[in-house]
Amino acid sequence: MSAETDMIKLYSGRILALAADMPRTERLAQPSATAKKRSPLCGSTVTVDIVLEDGVITDYAQDVKACALGQAAAAVVGGSIVGTTPAQVQQGRDELYAMLKSDGPVPTAPFDGLEVLQPAKDYKNRHASILLAFDATLDALETAKATA
Numbered sequence: 001m002s003a004e005t006d007m008i009k010l011y012s013g014r015i016l017a018l019a020a021d022m023p024r025t026e027r028l029a030q031p032s033a034t035a036k037k038r039s040p041l042c043g044s045t046v047t048v049d050i051v052l053e054d055g056v057i058t059d060y061a062q063d064v065k066a067c068a069l070g071q072a073a074a075a076v077v078g079g080s081i082v083g084t085t086p087a088q089v090q091q092g093r094d095e096l097y098a099m100l101k102s103d104g105p106v107p108t109a110p111f112d113g114l115e116v117l118q119p120a121k122d123y124k125n126r127h128a129s130i131l132l133a134f135d136a137t138l139d140a141l142e143t144a145k146a147t148a
Contacts, residue, residue, distance in 0.1 A: 014116045019071035024078040028061045033147065035139035039128035044070045046132040052144040057084050062133065069120050070129035077133040080110040086141045093134035100127050 031049035038045045044066035051059035060081050064074045073096070081089065092111035098104030099118065106115035120126050 012116070012119070015068055015072045018075040018113075018116065019068040022062070022064060022071060022075050022078065024061050025063065026061055027063065028059055031059075031061070031140075033140040033143035035136045035143060037132050037136040037139060039066075039070075039132060041125055042067065042129050044129040044132055046070070046074055046136045048133070048136040048140050050137065050140045050144060052086075052141065052148070055085055057081055057089070057141075060137075062136075064133070066129050066132060067126065069117060069123075069126050070132055073114060073117060073130045074133035076111060076113040076116070077137065080113065081137065084110060086138075086145070089134065089137055089141065093131065093138060096134065097131060100130065 028049035028051065030051075032052045034047065034049045036045060036047040046066060047063040049061040050057055060078060062074055062078050064071055066074065077092070088110070092107050095104065095107035096111065096114050096117075099106060099114070100121045103121065106112055106118065117130055120130060
């Protein structure tokens, strides 16, 4: 398979549609915490605002400056994260990491939509961008817990 065919497969219509329809892009007026993560390899950044109440994410916003793969991952995370606990977010991140790095299974619900990123496992230089939404969210959760 040629490199061009690989790239066409990687940037599927589903990935591009997710990237084009990013949910929760309006910043929150009064978040419990905010965190920004940057991938040093590609320069992608994700900033998230969260509201954490009684151990559950009740509101979420994101500002995503990333490649289509990072945007697609953030779109799935942003569309699924409200109502989750910090443990569920950590599990989703761990499962996505395993899918990308060690040919693990698709993340479980509510983050099962990340299966669209399975073809990206062969593109190690994109993994950090794909993980940014989770990494920023986990940082925000740590801040929210520390200031609660």
